[in-house]
Amino acid sequence: MSDLNVSCIQRFSTGDGPGIRTTVFLKGCNLKCPWCHNPENISPIPQMLEYKYANKIVSYGKIMSTEQIVSDIMEDIEFYRAGNGGVTISGGEPMLQYEGVAELSKQLHNNGVSVIIDTAGSVPWDNFAAVFDHTDIFYYDYKTASENDCKNVCGGDKSLILSNLNKLIIKGKNVHVRIPLIPGFNMGETDCENISDDLLSAKVKYVDLLPFHRLGSAKYEALNLEYAYKNTPPSNVDTVTYIKRIYSKYFIVNVE
Amino acid sequence: MSILKDLQKEMENKPSGVFCPDFYRCKGYEKSKSKSPSMMRADGIYALFTEPEPYIYKNDLIVGSIKPYFVSLNEDETENIKSFMSKYPERGFFQNGDHFAPDYFTAVEKGIPGLLKSIDESVISHSDDNKKIDFLKSMQKTLIALSDKLKSYAEKAEALRETEGYDNKRLLKIKNNCLSLINSVPQTFEEALQLVWMIHICFVSEGRYAMALGRIDKYLYPLYKHDIDNGIIDEAYAEELLSNVFAKICERRYTGGDDVVNICIGGVDEEGNCSVNELSYRVLHAVRDVNMPGPNLSARITHDCPDTFLDECLKVIGTGLGYPALMNDEVNMEALSRKGYDIKDVRNYCMVGCIENFIAGKQPPWVDGRFDPIRYLLDIFNDNDGIKLDSISSMDEFISIYKNNLSAGAEDYVKRTRAASYVSDPQNRTSPFLSCFCDCCIERGLDINMGGSKYPSVHGAVLMGIGTVSDCLSAIEKCVFVEKSTTLSYIKQAIKKNFEGCEELRQTLISAPKYGNNDYFADKYGVWYTNTLSDMFDQYKTNDGGAYYTAMAANISNIDAGKSLSATPDGRLAGKPLSDAASPTYGCDTRGVTSTLLSLSKPDYTRCACGTVVNQKFSPDAFKDGKRDKLLQLIRVYFSRGGQEIQINSTxxxxxxxxxxxxxxxxxxxxxxxxxxxxxxxxxxxxxxxxxxxxxxxx
Structure with a gap:
């Protein structure tokens, strides 16, 4: 039996994979991407967010046993089975809690529920090895091809991210690479070409593009944090189409 | 779609004068030489249908308008008409006057000549019964009125030829359709639709509201299929014809508010097989194109109906229209079967008004009322002093007291509603025209409300506040009997003061489990509520021996009902709304829509023969291609677990x-x-x- 540091459990998650899914958001992240839309999941420490107007105080962060989580998740089993739904484990960086995640995924598999792990990949390979057998799909963020940007802006290790990605694919895992489109960071033609080079070297075939949005800004406000992207409007359709065209030269591309 | 848009533009011109069909009807009464009340009524109806000059829109394909019933009258004239007509009272909503789904199956199958023939045959078979012959003659007269009305529209179409803005070809078609219906059964889809619409307009002119079009994809299908197969119409034109009709439902807003004309698609055939067909899709698209409230579309969803049909429904809902309401066909049919109707009639049910299940054309018009169980819960606190309250030693005891209150309340409700629907002079309030479209009236020679209809009248007791009641009972059990953190007498004091100075107690009550979170502790009371109240109402009969149905579909009256109530033990403050229809209390189902639906599928809705309403809102994003399948799966699961209805709105x-x-x-x-x-x-x-x-x- 393992415990997990859970931020929240969200039912009927419609953007975290196929079918009807429950997303388990885990708390704690080893990156510090300034555009993050889930800032409440960065720190492993429990936090309260007070939303104005909604008249709501929501607490994030609670230690739960995998059994507790599974019993909560299994309430919706009929909904998962109605399509090809299941559970997505997201965060934060779920791979930091790989032991608990491995246990959770195993139990879910024993219950016939499919598992997606949504990761940024900047963790030792051993963490992936631990969850490998009981993960059906990895949603794998790839934000930049630049070692420096990855290190200085996000606090991540690009070589590690790329090599983990490569290993997952070589070992035959179903991996969906997801590229968040961040204005001023990775949306130039060269950025896209460089990312494509990396992904081609890792034998990636499918790419999801996630256009930027700033819906997380209310959470920054509630956390009393300054959001660097508060005044950045979402990209217009033309820009997204332009970028999609670049990636489409090399991959099968889906825009979320 | 251009004809529809042009028609809707034309319809923007509101007619001048007042909506006063009685202006024409009273002329009929004045001229009438008949002695019998029914024949006088028929004379009134004859004038009502035939006196006004028909109105044809430039963009009409199917004709029939309420515009001719707008007359320029001063207040005195209106008053005179009113006082004259008071001698000939009509049945109102509470006396089974409207909210009816006519038997359009027979109308389309037999046409006017066929119906008249049936009347002739019935006259012969009842030759020794003057009363029946009299009523049959009055029915005959109203059908002749319908026929003459079609004739007058044909003449109008002829007269309008070569008029600027009118299309001669269309006018010719209108004329031929109308004339053909006088002498024969409908030969084409277009003629059948013309017949149905003209009948509907006649009902509206009679002052009836919420007259359903019923299973239009069923009774018009044979002619639709024939016309498509023979190249007489194509799909686009069929949609154009339907939208031409549905748009005119919105004429009602000239009179001040929208009509609620229920249209039902999907469901099963006589053998119980899924009967979704191409016409179901045409109707969906036509309602979508009209894009206005008035045509109230319901889709009967069977477990085996194609996903493409449900998906098409979701697409229409996603336009922001909110229609169709999705009905679980298996649950509704089982609920109606419990009431003892023939299985064939059950399979052919439709809805009237918002969602009320109705055996089309085989029972008198619908009646319902609101039953508020929360009042009887509050009575426990109002009727007993603190000492007596605190002597209640268990939740079981509390529930049994509540049950007694509810039982007395139900008895009182039945007494009141039976009295309200009682008519002392039914022979002076007959409905000869309406009776032509209700099974057995012609055969028996009897009025729809006097034993003519195949089945007796039913009443829908619309139960309010399942969420509020469940939350109250859950809070009482949790706080008084499980955790013992408060007492019933404290709660009595607090709700009397509207929780002023008792915020801590209020928060304790609020933190108890709430209905709608897939938590058995609270949800068991939703199950109890449904069974207990349905058991109670099952014991009663309407004046003519029909059933009392239950419903959880109180539309927006949860807001008004809440206004007159004190604070409640769930922590709700005085005057605030009660929970809506069959839904949890607003904002109290916090675990997400799947949990909400798991809770809401626990009550046995086959006990609610009238129907229930669950409202759910989703952002437009959820209706996009690639996302809609999730909504579809959500509905499939909800229905497979026994949910009865879901009304989805795109925000x-x-x-x-x-x-x-x-x-x-x-x-x-x-x-x-x-x-x-x-x-x-x-x-x-x-x-x-x-x-x-x-x-x-x-x-």
Whole structure:
């Protein structure tokens, strides 16, 4: 039996994979991407967010046993089975809690529920090895091809991210690479070409593009944090189409 | 679609004068030389249908308008007509006057000549019964009135030829359709639709409201199929014809408010097999194109209906229209079967008004009322002093007291509603025209409300506040009997003071489990509520021996009912709304829609023969290609678990805009964007604008 540091459990998650899914958001992240839309999941420490107007105080962060989580998740089993739904484990960086995640995924598999792990990949390979057998799909963020940007802006290790990605694919895992489109960071033609080079070297075939949005800004406000992207409007359709065209030269591309 | 748009533009011109069909009807009474009340009534109806000059829109394909019933009258004249007509009273809603689904199956199958022939045959078979012959003659007269009305429209179409703005070809078609219906059964889809619409307009002119069109994809299908197979019409033209009719339902708003004309698609055939057909899709598209309230579309969803049909329904809902309401066919049919109807009639049910299940053309018009169980819960606190309250030693004892109160309340309700629907002079309030479209009236020579209809009348007791009651009982059990953190006498004092100075107690009550979170502790009371109240109403009969149905579909009356009630033991403050229809208390189902639906599928809705309503809102994003399948799966699971109805709304741009201006009105409006969901009102203005611009792309 393992415990997990859970931020929240969200039912009927419609953007975290196929079918009807429950997303388990885990708390704690080893990156510090300034555009993050889930800032409440960065720190492993429990936090309260007070939303104005909604008249709501929501607490994030609670230690739960995998059994507790599974019993909560299994309430919706009929909904998962109605399509090809299941559970997505997201965060934060779920791979930091790989032991608990491995246990959770195993139990879910024993219950016939499919598992997606949504990761940024900047963790030792051993963490992936631990969850490998009981993960059906990895949603794998790839934000930049630049070692420096990855290190200085996000606090991540690009070589590690790329090599983990490569290993997952070589070992035959179903991996969906997801590229968040961040204005001023990775949306130039060269950025896209460089990312494509990396992904081609890792034998990636499918790419999801996630256009930027700033819906997380209310959470920054509630956390009393300054959001660097508060005044950045979402990209217009033309820009997204332009970028999609670049990636489409090399991959099968889906825009979320 | 251009004809529809042009028609809707034409319809923007509101007629002048007042809507006063009685202006014509009273002429008929004045001229009448008949002695019998029914024949006088028929004379009134004859004038009502035939006296006004027909109105044909430039963009009409199917004719029949209420515009001719707008007359320029001064107040004195209106008053005179009113006082004259008071000698000939009509049945109102509570006396089974409207909210009816006519037997259009027979009308389309037999046509006017066939119906007249049936009347002739019945006259012969009842030759020794003067009363029946008299009533049959009055029915005959109203059908002749319908026939003459069609004739007058044909003449009008002829007269309008070569008039600027009118299309001669269309006028010729209208004329031929109308004339053909006088002498024969409908030969084409277009003629059949013309017949049905003219009958409907006649009902409206009689002053009837919420007259359903019923299973239009069933009774018009044979002719539709024939016409398509023979190249007489194509799909686009069929949709054009339907939307031409549905648009005119909205004429009702000239009189001050929208009509609620229920149209039913989907469901099963006589053998019980899924009967979704191509015409079901045509109807869906026509309602979508009209895009206005008035045509109230219901879809009977069977477990084996094609996903493409349900998906098409979701697409129409996603336009922001909110229709069709989705009905679980298996649950509704089982609920109606419990009432003892022939299985063939059960399979052919439709809805009237909003969602009320109805055996089309085989029972008198619908009646319902509101039953408020919360009052009887509060009575426990009002009727007993603190000492007596605290002597209640268990939840079981509390429930048994509540049950007694409810039982007395139900008895009282039945007494009142039976009295309200009682008519002392039924022979002076016959409905000869309506009776022509109700099974057995012609055969028996009897009025629809005097034993003519195949089945007796039913009454729908609309149960209020399942969420509020469940939450109250859950809070009482948890706080008084399990945790013993308070007593019934404290609760009595607190609700009397509207929780002033008792905020701590209120928060304790609020923190008890709530209905709608898939928590057995609270949900068991929703199950109890449904069974207990249905058991109670099952014991009663209407004046003519029909059933008392139950419903959980109180529309918006939960708001008004809440206004007159004190605070309640769930922590609700005085005057605040009760929970809506069959839904949990607003904002109390916090674990997400799947949990809500798991809770809501626990009550046995086969006990609610009238029907229930569950409202769920989703942001427009949820209706996009690639996302809609999730909604579809959600509904399939809800229905497979025994949910009865779900009404889905796409949060419109209008709502999103309003929420920007008035955030306090929308504390729990959730929007989803690419997997990210947020409470809308917590977002800053510019982020809200981002979402608005996204919705523009999808709508």
């Amino acid at each position: 419109s741009r209008q709502v999103l805009k309003d929420a920007m201006e008035n955030p306090e009105k929308y504390p729990s409006l959730v929007v989803r964007v690419s997997g990210f969901s947020a409470i809308y009102v917590t977002l800053s203005k510019d982020v809200q604008e981002d979402i608005l611009s996204r919705t523009q792309q999808t709508i």
